[in-house]
Amino acid sequence: MGRGELSSAALPRSFFDRPSHEVAPDLLGRVLVHGSVAVRLTEVEAYGGPGEDPAAHTYRGRTPRNAVMFGPPGHLYVYFTYGMHFCANLVCLSEGFGSAVLLRAGEVVAGLDEARSRRSKAKDRDLARGPARLTVALGLLREHNGLDAVREVSPAGWPRQSATMLEGRPVLPEVIRSGPRTGVSTAKETPWRFWIDGDPSVSPYRAHVPRRRSVAATSVGEVPSS
DNA sequence: AAGGCGATTGGCT
DNA sequence: GCCAATCGCCTTG
Numbered sequence: 001m002g003r004g005e006l007s008s009a010a011l012p013r014s015f016f017d018r019p020s021h022e023v024a025p026d027l028l029g030r031v032l033v034h035g036s037v038a039v040r041l042t043e044v045e046a047y048g049g050p051g052e053d054p055a056a057h058t059y060r061g062r063t064p065r066n067a068v069m070f071g072p073p074g075h076l077y078v079y080f081t082y083g084m085h086f087c088a089n090l091v092c093l094s095e096g097f098g099s100a101v102l103l104r105a106g107e108v109v110a111g112l113d114e115a116r117s118r119r120s121k122a123k124d125r126d127l128a129r130g131p132a133r134l135t136v137a138l139g140l141l142r143e144h145n146g147l148d149a150v151r152e153v154s155p156a157g158w159p160r161q162s163a164t165m166l167e168g169r170p171v172l173p174e175v176i177r178s179g180p181r182t183g184v185s186t187a188k189e190t191p192w193r194f195w196i197d198g199d200p201s202v203s204p205y206r207a208h209v210p211r212r213r214s215v216a217a218t219s220v221g222e223v224p225s226s
Numbered sequence: 227a228a229g230g231c232g233a234t235t236g237g238c239t
Numbered sequence: 240g241c242c243a244a245t246c247g248c249c250t251t252g
Contacts, residue, residue, distance in 0.1 A: 045233070047233070056233090057233080063248080080246080080247070081233070081234070081246095081247090082232060082235080082245070082246080083244070083246035084235085084245055084246080085234050087233065087234080130235070132235065133234090133235080182234095183234075185231095185232085206234090210231095211230090
């Protein structure tokens with residue numbers, strides 16, 4: 001699939017200057033391009049914003065890790081988690097609020113060969129089905145934290161180190177579903193996960209599971225239960 | 227200074 | 240369905 005089929009314009013920065021739970025459903029059907037790969041978003045989650053969101057990385061204030069989330073809208077917030085995965089967000093609202101939309105899943109619509117080579121064991125529909133899978137398919141890494149996703153589309157193509165959020169084809173409100181966010185341990189009722197109903201690239205929902213204590217922590221000095 | 231645990235994934239039962 | 244992998248961040252002592 002060639003780049004020529006991506007005829008859509010870039011989303012303006014003003015698109016992101018709203019609370020993340022308003023931006024999130026509007027991102028469904030839009031396209032994120034990075035290098036030669038493009039992904040059409042089918043599932044997103046909103047975090048942070050003007051009010052209190054205990055599930056957001058920004059809940060306890062600004063730190064070196066979450067600094068980008070407090071910065072200008074339209075930039076990528078890429079974080080490292082579970083010691084092995086990267087997840088990508090788009091920063092929302094003007095500076096200082098700490099608000100972003102997690103990109104949870106999508107469909108690869110350009111650069112299929114490149115995405116397949118990055119995730120060689122995955123079926124096509126699973127290439128970007130999950131937040132860490134999506135970042136691998138797009139080639140997003142720690143170094144892309146803070147990258148500006150608002151830029152003009154160049155007829156010559158996209159340089160490898162750039163990202164662009166395209167208008168794509170926003171979906172009809174009737175096909176948008178919403179529900180609790182995946183895998184969060186707090187604010188379990190906040191319905192800030194949004195997805196396209198019936199789309200095969202939407203990831204399976206998982207509730208938060210408290211982790212069992214490590215073997216070392218339980219076997220040393222543990223009093224046997226009676 | 228130390229330990230708990232995470233906006234997850236893939237492999238195995 | 241269950242669980243290990245793997246490490247940086249943040250809380251607590």
